Amino acid sequence: MEAKRIAVIVGSLRKESFNRKIANNLIKLAPQDLELEISQLEMYNQDLDENPLQSWVEFRKAIKSFDGVIFVTPEYNRSIPGVLKNAIDVGSRPYGQSAWDKKPAAVISVSPGATGAFGANHHLRQCLVFLNMPVMQQPEAYIGDASKLFSENGDIAKESTRDFVKKFVTAFSEWVNHFGETEEFEPGHMTKTEEKKPELRM
């Protein structure tokens, strides 16, 4: 069986982002049947749907090529960062051609506080409902105390957390394998009724 390719979307642009570190560790700790790659992005404006930025075109194309997506998110103001939400919005458009459709997904939230960005984690899950991404339910991952987790080289120094992240990404491997190979993209649940069509035209 060929390895599944997994996009890792990091909701922070900060160079020393804890979320990016968790993402890097996910990559290191992934089982051999998953290949993880980190993606990144620019602001969505529906006016540009017919003449999109090259960065959007590439982002959408990249996402479509993956077999699954792991979102690694901090919490900004009790929700996901604008940067991440924008990536989601860009990937979801234009109408009927969402790059996210049917991709199996997982969510890890990471914060220096005790609550492990729970608010962001579940806001994101609400978006994934609309996006028709089957989300791994367990294990849930709310990684708190992030400022104390990493060694100087960026590895997870705390053994229990390293074990947990390994368990998480291994479970995700099983999750992804419930679903078939990535097929030629075809719009899924988005039926083209007038009722639904304008949902994002605001």
Next chain:
Amino acid sequence: MEAKRIAVIVGSLRKESFNRKIANNLIKLAPQDLELEISQLEMYNQDLDENPLQSWVEFRKAIKSFDGVIFVTPEYNRSIPGVLKNAIDVGSRPYGQSAWDKKPAAVISVSPGATGAFGANHHLRQCLVFLNMPVMQQPEAYIGDASKLFSENGDIAKESTRDFVKKFVTAFSEWVNHFGETEEFEPGHMTKTEEKKPELRM
């Protein structure tokens, strides 16, 4: 009594945005003791906190100068747009200097669908809890069927909706007046304990 100045944040960059139209109508329908102005924005990156983009500096300064904020939001993927969330994130930083702190606020959500962007409306309210913005609870505003509301010049053609928007912005005038004049900015609930400080450092 001097008129209160209200920032109107529109969560869409689209020129023909229904949300922008609602915002324009808010301005037209506001009682005389409110002055409404529309604001706009760029992507947040904490690495730039110490050397912020000029557009951020101006945005934060502008927000601080207002007496209240009305958020007008579409729903993208069952949440607020990345563009709007980014404006919120930019305004909230750097730590301890949030421009939103204590500003009385209101939320109107607008969509072409039947649910009136309910999902976005309440995601936004969760952010406003953290931001310590007292939010007007009633009337709630979930404006659906937005593609049928406007006349060619952009006014709200439907009388019941026009009346509702007028009632909404009038209630907001009362709401704002529960709170004092805008004082010199002082960080409010954000006490500088190590516990809380790194909350957004991700």
